[in-house]
Amino acid sequence: MVAARASHWKAPLLVATLPLPPAAVGTPAVEVLDLSHRYASAAGEVVALEHASLRVAAGEFVSIVGPSGCGKTTLLRAVAGLLAPSGGEVRVLGGAPRDAQRAHALGLVTQDPGLLPWRSVEANVRLPLEITGATADVSALLERVGIARFARYRPGQLSGGMRQRVALARALAHGPRLLLMDEPFGALDELSREDLRLELLALWERERIAVLFVTHAIHEAVLLSDRVVVMSGSPGRVAADIAIDLPRPRTDDLISTPRFVALDAEVRAALRGSAPATRGAR
Amino acid sequence: MARATTDRPASRADVSDLPNLDVRRASGSRDPLLLTLLPAIVVVAIIGGWEAWVRIAQVKRYLLPAPSEVARALAAEPLRYLDAAATSLGAALGGLLIATLGAFALGVVMAHSRALERALYPPALLLKVMPIVAVYPLFLIWFGFGIWPRVLIAALITFFPVLVNTVIGLRSIDPQAHDFLRALHASRSQIFWRLRLPSSLPYLFAALRISVPLSLIGAVVAEFLSGASGMGQLILVANGDFDTPALFGAVIVLATMGVSLTVGISYLERRVLDWHDSYRGV
Ligand SMILES: Nc1ncnc2c1ncn2[C@@H]1O[C@H](COP(=O)(O)OP(=O)(O)OP(=O)(O)O)[C@@H](O)[C@H]1O
Ligand SMILES: [Mg+2]
Numbered sequence: 001m002v003a004a005r006a007s008h009w010k011a012p013l014l015v016a017t018l019p020l021p022p023a024a025v026g027t028p029a030v031e032v033l034d035l036s037h038r039y040a041s042a043a044g045e046v047v048a049l050e051h052a053s054l055r056v057a058a059g060e061f062v063s064i065v066g067p068s069g070c071g072k073t074t075l076l077r078a079v080a081g082l083l084a085p086s087g088g089e090v091r092v093l094g095g096a097p098r099d100a101q102r103a104h105a106l107g108l109v110t111q112d113p114g115l116l117p118w119r120s121v122e123a124n125v126r127l128p129l130e131i132t133g134a135t136a137d138v139s140a141l142l143e144r145v146g147i148a149r150f151a152r153y154r155p156g157q158l159s160g161g162m163r164q165r166v167a168l169a170r171a172l173a174h175g176p177r178l179l180l181m182d183e184p185f186g187a188l189d190e191l192s193r194e195d196l197r198l199e200l201l202a203l204w205e206r207e208r209i210a211v212l213f214v215t216h217a218i219h220e221a222v223l224l225s226d227r228v229v230v231m232s233g234s235p236g237r238v239a240a241d242i243a244i245d246l247p248r249p250r251t252d253d254l255i256s257t258p259r260f261v262a263l264d265a266e267v268r269a270a271l272r273g274s275a276p277a278t279r280g281a282r
Numbered sequence: 283m284a285r286a287t288t289d290r291p292a293s294r295a296d297v298s299d300l301p302n303l304d305v306r307r308a309s310g311s312r313d314p315l316l317l318t319l320l321p322a323i324v325v326v327a328i329i330g331g332w333e334a335w336v337r338i339a340q341v342k343r344y345l346l347p348a349p350s351e352v353a354r355a356l357a358a359e360p361l362r363y364l365d366a367a368a369t370s371l372g373a374a375l376g377g378l379l380i381a382t383l384g385a386f387a388l389g390v391v392m393a394h395s396r397a398l399e400r401a402l403y404p405p406a407l408l409l410k411v412m413p414i415v416a417v418y419p420l421f422l423i424w425f426g427f428g429i430w431p432r433v434l435i436a437a438l439i440t441f442f443p444v445l446v447n448t449v450i451g452l453r454s455i456d457p458q459a460h461d462f463l464r465a466l467h468a469s470r471s472q473i474f475w476r477l478r479l480p481s482s483l484p485y486l487f488a489a490l491r492i493s494v495p496l497s498l499i500g501a502v503v504a505e506f507l508s509g510a511s512g513m514g515q516l517i518l519v520a521n522g523d524f525d526t527p528a529l530f531g532a533v534i535v536l537a538t539m540g541v542s543l544t545v546g547i548s549y550l551e552r553r554v555l556d557w558h559d560s561y562r563g564v
Contacts, residue, residue: 077461098467108461116476131476156557
């Protein structure tokens with residue numbers, strides 16, 4: 001049923017129309033090679049990223065964890081083509097980030113969701129369709145993220161968790177092939193976080209589009225991801241890349257299994273191992 | 283719209299980004315009787331006290347006429363006041379309209395380019411600091427004694443507030459919403475109509491609330507200076523005749539005009555920006 005609906009979406013790229021499961025498509029969703037970025041600010045230059053490299057295969061779920069200020073947002077914005085990095089290369093779906101934008105292949109969810117307050121929930125989700133000319137069943141989309149009841153509400157009338165669901169529906173509306181999420185659940189209370197996390201998990205396991213997911217919650221990264229990329233701070237670089245070999249479909253119950261605990265500890269250790277330089281400096 | 287029902291928080295807003303005018307206000311007034319009664323009591327008390335004082339202390343008519351006498355002056359020649367009010371109102375609103383359209387158009391240009399903003403700001407500032415009393419004679423020479431010099435004075439005096447607020451408003455966009463649209467390769471005009479323009483409306487209304495009384499002042503001062511018909515002339519004549527009741531009548535008419543216009547703008551603002559306070563309140 002989901003697949004049938006997906007076929008109504010305007011295929012963003014030729015590849016999407018091939019009768020192949022996304023995971024079998026050869027082009028990686030994201031390739032970041034030796035990415036460096038410096039911000040020029042009044043106080044001088046800030047090195048946000050230095051020689052960071054990572055890769056997201058088609059249909060893969062990759063999380064980035066790292067201390068605050070290590071350049072996660074910078075990296076994600078470079079992948080989205082919102083920022084021209086000072087060095088290195090970013091390839092998205094085999095082309096430049098700008099080409100991915102042009103192909104309407106990107107979906108973006110940020111911590112502060114950036115919904116349009118004057119539009120209803122439904123109209124917010126329709127926004128990417130207006131921009132791209134794609135068509136989608138908006139009410140089915142709202143149903144899928146559990147906000148159909150609120151279709152006519154304004155964002156200001158919703159809780160933070162509901163707003164984040166709207167943002168997710170909006171990011172998926174035009175049928176992107178790469179979902180970029182920057183601490184999407186960061187501002188939510190623990191219960192809403194948990195709900196949304198499990199729903200994202202279920203959603204992704206059905207659709208299998210590539211996801212690059214930034215989070216501060218280690219167990220969240222382990223539960224959701226195929227791989228967890230650990231970044232270290234100042235200047236930001238990739239410290240570890242840990243494969244999460246937990247079986248799918250995954251559920252909440254996994255959290256107490258020995259394998260999950262071991263992976264969680266491994267990510268935590270990589271994060272700690274990456275941190276001392278930063279901590280010592282403060 | 284067949285599907286619109288009364289209990290929906292948004293009806294037309296879900297289709298268009300130009301905010302709707304027929305949304306039901308969610309917030310009710312607290313104790314409406316008290317809210318309307320209290321101001322009325324205050325007004326009655328002031329007028330009653332004034333009347334009593336003038337009668338008891340036998341204040342001279344040309345110094346301070348009793349309210350009853352002012353009312354008699356107004357009632358004696360209502361058409362004269364109405365005529366003058368309509369003339370002044372026409373000049374004021376005509377000027378405001380011209381200024382708003384011109385300043386908004388210029389503001390759009392300036393908001394899109396820092397270079398153009400820098401280039402255009404000094405001449406705009408020149409318009410602001412120019413004393414209208416000094417340029418009015420020039421306008422009389424150029425445009426004659428018709429309504430145009432007055433309209434232009436009203437326009438001149440209201441241009442700057444609208445311009446400044448437009449530029450700030452068009453730039454006050456939510457960066458996350460902007461990123462989302464850019465990641466979809468939205469065009470400048472798509473971003474303008476869907477994000478910038480609606481974001482600027484609260485600022486535009488703030489400018490109008492400042493500009494409405496200013497435009498009235500501009501028109502009346504112009505009539506005052508040239509003796510052209512309107513409230514300014516009425517005041518001039520009453521002043522020459524030591525007709526203090528007529529002067530008070532003119533003041534009351536002008537005050538009523540200013541208050542009505544301000545209330546009208548506020549009403550429109552609440553209707554158009556119903557999303558605004560609800561969003562801020564979260
Ligand atoms: N526009 C900017 N101008 C100057 N410096 C910036 C700018 N944006 C980010 N930085 C700096 O670049 C570094 C990386 O920032 P970035 O936002 O990418 O970190 P982050 O990993 O996303 O942090 P967090 O986990 O807190 O979101 C930080 O030191 C930050 O101060
Ligand atoms: Mg960040």
